[in-house]
Amino acid sequence: MSEDKPKRMALIASQGTLDWAYPPFILASTAAAMEMHVAVYFTFYGLTLLKKKISAKVAPHSNPAMPMKMPYGPKEFQNIEWPMPKMLMGNMPGFDTVATSLMKETFKKKGVATIEELREICIDSGVKLIGCQMTMDVFGFSQNEFVDGVEVGGAATFLEFAADSDIQLFI
Amino acid sequence: MSNNQFDSELDCQGLNCPLPILKTKKAMDGLSSGQILKMMATDPGSVNDVQSWTKRTGNPLMDHSEDNGVYSFLIQKK
Numbered sequence: 043m044s045e046d047k048p049k050r051m052a053l054i055a056s057q058g059t060l061d062w063a064y065p066p067f068i069l070a071s072t073a074a075a076m077e078m079h080v081a082v083y084f085t086f087y088g089l090t091l092l093k094k095k096i097s098a099k100v101a102p103h104s105n106p107a108m109p110m111k112m113p114y115g116p117k118e119f120q121n122i123e124w125p126m127p128k129m130l131m132g133n134m135p136g137f138d139t140v141a142t143s144l145m146k147e148t149f150k151k152k153g154v155a156t157i158e159e160l161r162e163i164c165i166d167s168g169v170k171l172i173g174c175q176m177t178m179d180v181f182g183f184s185q186n187e188f189v190d191g192v193e194v195g196g197a198a199t200f201l202e203f204a205a206d207s208d209i210q211l212f213i
Numbered sequence: 214m215s216n217n218q219f220d221s222e223l224d225c226q227g228l229n230c231p232l233p234i235l236k237t238k239k240a241m242d243g244l245s246s247g248q249i250l251k252m253m254a255t256d257p258g259s260v261n262d263v264q265s266w267t268k269r270t271g272n273p274l275m276d277h278s279e280d281n282g283v284y285s286f287l288i289q290k291k
Contacts, residue, residue, distance in 0.1 A: 072231040075238035076269045153228040153256075155235075163235055 049078040052204035054212045058087030060098040060142060060157070061105070065213050066091075067160035073209070074167035081207075082164070083200040085174035088213075089181060092173055092188040096157055099142040103131040110141075113148040165191055172199060219251035219287060220244065226255045226283060233259045234266050237288070241272060244290040249275065252286045259284055 051073045055066035066082050073080045084092050091098065102108050110124040131137055149156070155163075164171070173185070175194045185194060193199075204210050223240045225233040233254040240250050252263070260277065263286050267274040275287040 068231050071235055075231070075235050076266060153232070155229075155232050160231075167238075 049073075049076075049209070050203070050207035051078050051080045051209040051211070052200065052207040053080070053082045053210075054200065055082055055084045055088035055091060056086045056213065058090035058098055059104075060100040060145060062213065063091050063096070063098045063157045064160075067157060067164060069211065069213075070169045071160050071163045071167065074164065074169050078209075079168075080164075081170040081172060081200070081203045083172045083174060083195075086177050089173055089177055089183055091157070091161070092171060092192050093183075094187065094189055096161075098157060099138050100145050101138050102126065102141045103137070111148070113144060113151050161189070165189065170203070218249065220248040221250050223250060223252040225259070226253055228254065229256055230258050230262065234262050237263070237266065238270075241270075241288065241290055246290050248290050250286075250288045250290070252288065254284050254286075255282055257284075259286075263288070 051069070053066050053070060055062075057063070066088070070080045070082050090096070100108075102110065110126050111122065112120055112124070114120070146156075171189075171192045173183075173188060173192050173194045175196050178184070178194065185192065221240060221244060223236060225236055228236070233252070233256055237250070237252050240252070244250060254263075256262075260279075263277065264274060266272075267288060270291075272291045273289045275289050277284065277286045279285070
């Protein structure tokens with residue numbers, strides 16, 4: 043069913059935590075692998091995903107539905123969902139860092155790609171990465187802090203690409 | 214699988230979505246028209262994913278099977 047005109051996908055990536063970093067990079071890399079033309083517009087916290095070194099974390103206290111499982115130990119132990127009282131999560135310093143390490147360890151064990159890998163595949167497969175000029179100004183980010191190949195633009199830049207696209211998603 | 218002929222082999226066992234598809238695309242890019250890639254994966258989602266990928270890109274899925282949790286696919290470069 044390959045058609046003559048390639049499909050186009052336009053994504054907006056507005057979040058910068060580890061859990062929210064995966065959807066845009068997974069969708070963009072897979073769409074490119076399916077021979078679609080893809081542009082991802084990074085705005086607000088999403089801009090942090092364009093930095094040369096990504097330091098995205100995950101915050102359990104902001105995600106009450108997060109299943110808390112340990113990636114270590116025997117299978118029965120790994121299957122336990124630990125009930126974490128919200129008060130504990132909010133008040134314990136360093137909890138986010140621990141949760142982030144555990145999540146990354148879980149992903150590694152399950153053979154899930156890292157964000158860095160997925161981003162590199164996106165760049166190699168021609169996905170357009172666009173940084174929102176306005177939020178770059180607001181947060182004081184400059185283009186040389188970002189990986190190579192990032193364009194900058196405003197809402198009109200995104201909308202021009204999106205107007206001729208088949209899939210548009212806000213993440 | 215009935216016909217076991219292939220020109221290139223790609224092992225994606227232990228890899229999770231979207232890596233099997235991403236690596237398949239890269240491997241297929243290296244093949245000439247008519248050549249066949251054998252790809253193996255343990256990700257159960259890969260069965261639907263590979264079918265979606267071959268349908269979208271027009272590279273025929275010649276055969277696929279499962280053996281003890283390992284899914285094997287024969288994909289031909291169009």
